[in-house]
Amino acid sequence: MKAVGIMKHGGPEVLEVLEVSDQDAGSGQIRIRNFAASVNPVDVSVRNGSMAEMQKINPPPYIPGMDAAGVIDQIGDDVETDLKVGDSVMAMVVPNGIHGAYKEHIVLDKNAVVRAPKDTNHVQASTLPMNSLTARLSLDLLGLNKDQVLAVTGGPGAYGGFVIQLAKADGLTVIADSNESDRDLLESLGVDIIIPRGDGFAERVREEFPNGVDGIADGALLNESAIEALKDGGSFTSVRGFKGEPQRDIDFTATWVTAYDCKKDILETLCQQAEEGVLTLRVAGSVTMENAAEAHKKLEAGGTRGRMVIEF
Secondary structure (H helix, E strand, C coil): CEEEEECCCCCHHHCEEEECCCCCCCCCEEEEEEEEEECCHHHHHHHHCCCHHHHCCCCCCECCCCEEEEEEEEECCCCCCCCCCCCEEEEECCCCCCCCCCECEEEEEHHHEEECCCCCCHHHHCCCHHHHHHHHHHHHHHCCCCCCEEEEECCCCHHHHHHHHHHHHCCCEEEEEECHHHHHHHHHHCCCEEEECCCCHHHHHHHHCCCCEEEEEECCCCCHHHHCCEEEEEEEEECCCCCCCCCCCCEEEECCHHHHCCCHHHHHHHHHHHHCCCCCCCEEEEEEHHHHHHHHHHHHHCCCCCEEEEEC
């Protein structure tokens, strides 16, 4: 089967269309004929060598990709499911070097695969699994209650946008920073208070909430510079492993979405929220396998307000 991957690390140009071995669904597994894989920042790390130490246990090619959407074409033994061959589905894929979503067929644990949202195509559905699971995990780690206040950095991004929408569905008040060009987007996502983006995030938050906010979801990696926006005993979570030094009884956590791998019930709920309009699926554009490098270039250039998707 065809896949998009790398034989060596480097810039977007090292991505190429490869022939790799196909695999049948085994016991407890489902195989997807994959038609779309969204492009996420972690895919860049697979490509550029940032994860080389972890990858070296396997020889190349290395296949990126954490989001897949397509149709079921095989169901293995010992799979009790209401899904059937031909159903449109989506899944989060946890890469292990050679196992990523940038390929025509992918075999996954039965609990990783859920029905795609109604009235969505494969490209749209592929933008939901990993980023929405990451957002849900962040909110669960923060543990905020209805009417508490959440500050979100990186709100216009895929992760930040889902955090905002899920937080509003949970009954939270949301404050987020924005460039003027993104104000309409953040308002459409439901942000209650928008502050200017730039230096002084914590100070601007404190102008609105002098005692600080209850929680921070740091999608923009402000790290230490955002902590002062929190009240004593608040909660802080980051998507890239940052944990602040112990201070003021703040609960620091790192959001690693692998904790929600194969959490079928959670992903099914997120699918339902997409169907209900609670979550907005945002596609920045799509490319063919042969043009996968263009998707990586656009992601790295910044400013995409949604996910680029590779179609298979």
